[in-house]
Amino acid sequence: MAEMIARRLVQSLITLLALSFITFAGLYMIGNPMEVLADESATALEIQQISERLGLDQPLYIQYMRYMGRLLSGDFGISFVTALPVSTMLLQRLPATLEMALISIIISVGIGLPLGILAGTFPDSRFSKFASISSIFGFSLPNFWLGLMLLLVFAVQLAVFPAIGRGQTIEINGVAWSFLTWNGLTHLILPAVTLATGNLALMLRLGRAGMQEVMMLDYVKLASIKGLSPWRVVTVHALRNVMIPIVTIIGLEIGGLVSGAIITETVFAWPGIGKLLIDSINMLDRPVVIAYMMIFTFMFVTINLIVDILYIVLDPRAGTGRAS
Incomplete structure (x- = not known):
């Protein structure tokens, strides 16, 4: 087991290094920041x-080595555009993205999973068939289109929710949060629903499929034959096995929501790190873009590493099977 975990650690480090170089090299070849940074009247x-x-006059490999050296000491560099530390810029924007991702997770899991379990418990019901069809629409709707439609209906025509921005915030230890105020919460609803729709559909389908499969197993049928109530059969005997793969997927989806909030933040002018990324790309602000990519690459690799290790700890045969 220790050997398998060590192997996963080495693979994760190699993946991080490879992706960091690909990201750095890709940005190096796209555009010249001097076209944005230098004034039109600037001399040669x-x-x-x-x-x-x-340091833009240095070869690619030197720029990369210098950047990785600073990164290992926790220094993400200085923004070309604002001249502020990149870490400061990211920390200022990160709470907005995190709270939107958190609310969207609550919506998708809190609504999608119970509906999926209910649909899987009664697979032949009209509700189950309707839920299955509805989940397809949830997968199919692009975020930007859904966001624009929600804006059109609820912000423009009905004027129920604000259109853009983060609204009123409350600072705790120097960090601003909008979900702690009613005005901020109303600004948060439409972006969070937009971001949650696809995952809500995923939770619904996973819950439905998992419950259908578990309800056919012998031990669940035996529990029903013994005269246990349907509620106890579902919650005590069936739900535990259904939740094992779903919990893993929820963990991975959290990382996907945080990094996938770019489109949603752009549509709603939500001041998170996704919006910061788009602005930085437009301004060819390499340090910010690279820092963003490195942080979320690290997050995805780390989450996958944790999942792999948990599988190996819980079932050593899984680690042996994967390694072979």
Whole structure:
């Protein structure tokens, strides 16, 4: 088991290094930041001085080595555009993205999973068939289109929710949160629903399929034959096995929601790190873009590593099977 875990750690480190270089090299080849950073009236000498100050005159491998050296010490660099530390910019925007992702997880799991379990418990009911069809629409609707439609209906025509922005916030230890105020919460609803729709459909389908499969197993049928109430059969005997793979998927989906909030934040002008990424790409602000990619690459690799280790700890045969 220890050997399998060590192997996963090495594979994860290699993946991080490879992805970091691909990201860095890709941004290196796309555009010239000096076209944005230098004034139109700047002379060739001034442009050269700015380039030297930012280290952009060095070869790719030197820039990469310097960046990784700073990164290992926790320094994400300085923004080309704002001249602020990138870590400060990310920390200012991160709470907005986290609270939107958290609310969307609550919506998708709190609504989608119970509906899926109910649909799987009664697979031949009209509700189950309707839920199955509805989940297809949830998967099919693009985030940007759904967000625009929600804006059109609930913000423009009905004027029930605000259209854009984060609304009123409350600071706790210097961190601003909008879900703690009613005004901020109303601003949060439409973006969170937009982000949650696809995962809600996923939770519904997983809950339905998992419950249908478990309800056919012998031990569940035996519990029903013994005269246990349907509620006890579902909650005590069936639900536990249904939740094992779903919990793993929920963990992975959290990372996907945080990094996949880019489109939603752009549609609703939500001041999170996704919106910051789009603005930084437009301005060719390489340090911010690279820091964003590195953070979420690390997050995905770490989550997958944790899941792999949990599988190996819970069932050593799974680790042996994967390694073979």
